[in-house]
Amino acid sequence: MSLATDTTDQLTLYKRIRADIENRILTGEWPPGHRIPFEHELVARYGCSRMTVNKALSELAQADLIERRRRAGSFVRRPQHQSAVLKIADMRAEITALGRAYGYELIGRKLRAATAADRDRLGVKKAAKVVAITCRHSADNVPFAVEDRLIDLASVPDAATADFSREPPGSWLLHHVPWTEAEHTISAIVADDRTAEALDIAVGAPCLVIDRYTWRSARTITAVRLLYPGDSHRLVARFKGG
Amino acid sequence: MSLATDTTDQLTLYKRIRADIENRILTGEWPPGHRIPFEHELVARYGCSRMTVNKALSELAQADLIERRRRAGSFVRRPQHQSAVLKIADMRAEITALGRAYGYELIGRKLRAATAADRDRLGVKKAAKVVAITCRHSADNVPFAVEDRLIDLASVPDAATADFSREPPGSWLLHHVPWTEAEHTISAIVADDRTAEALDIAVGAPCLVIDRYTWRSARTITAVRLLYPGDSHRLVARFKGG
DNA sequence: TTGACTTATATGTCTAGACATATAATCGTG
């Protein structure tokens, strides 16, 4: 089997080298732990300069496919933990992406000094002002999810005056506070009276719960709880890895 | 404000350049759409060769923080969709990572020709042989999740003879069929009699359901349904992005 | 056998060039 003739693509050299090695790893020809040829060997094999193979190997290392160790060489990494990329677009995008009509309804909005429960939810210690928002998202006029959100005004003062009667707080935040980090907790509950009514489902029906806690460089921004009807299978995540 | 004096870290030059630009983007100083200085400008500013700033910019482009356009320049990208990295380790790792004792119990294992339902679950059309496995994972002797799995023997013939009485099929597969792709569907149900008994919870209690469908280069491998007690908040996902 | 020192070596970073290539901007023409 030749090295690089299976795909006669118009690839640049370093991309071909990278693809060659990637294929060997993905097909299992070079299993985890296997030592990749040294850079100087690849240089000889492909007849190019070391910078070129270095670029290919560096990208493979960045993708966690190989591990590079000084003096020792480069090695195929063992499959990492399966990690799924869960796309949680903002609700409007999520629903319109499904080809359904997006509907939004503000149920409640309150500006208040943080209660003990608020502080706990946001993970802050000192007293602060917060906005509490409850709203509902619907798809084709059917309830899709209810949202219960807390925004820390110390981090996002503009949220005090923002008009959430038309624009969902998630979309608003996405445009005003980019590049955040977040932590998600996914769980299931059975609907209580209030939830059942909001989602138009039966009391005792299963609900999917996503708690998302968002911050930005150690500053809390918002905590949100999303409730979905449990039978809807909407959190689809694809992942690559092994 | 100086360019690179805030962090006097022992970083290599290209990493410092990358960090400088990244900071400017993350702080909002350079908002989406902003044009990054041209390579030759950065060369002048940092007093280095073009390959060095090119490496910094290439990595930022790989990380989707900037977009590079020939002749036009490099531009700060608008925040992508929030995407969460959902780590779904194999169950043993997941439980031991929590510092709890892992327990495994095979409940049933059947080798059979695929039924219509099996084919549907696996997403294959032609008849095939499958292994159906039901098992339970426990943490500190408390039921943690029940697993209901189907393995396509056409793709993984070894699974026919593998001993799943000691080793969970997930771990086994992870070691025998690396580098797969998968799709997850997350939903919620209420426990029926069988589920309630298996998880040692009340009938009607909420359960979190993860359906994972795994393939490898267009070949179906396995379909698994995991049932967790709904109150356990174990699917924690952190994400970065905006 | 163990620990400290030395050496060899593979990777990490960097340079000062080069040519390729896509494309924004300009210029000319109908």
Place this chain on the structure above:
DNA sequence: CACGATTATATGTCTAGACATATAAGTCAA
């Protein structure tokens, strides 16, 4: 004005070197 041809330019890739640095492996003494 519209449209096609030309040009300028920023990025993309590549080279043939260089020195730095971490570390596996070998060496030697206690």
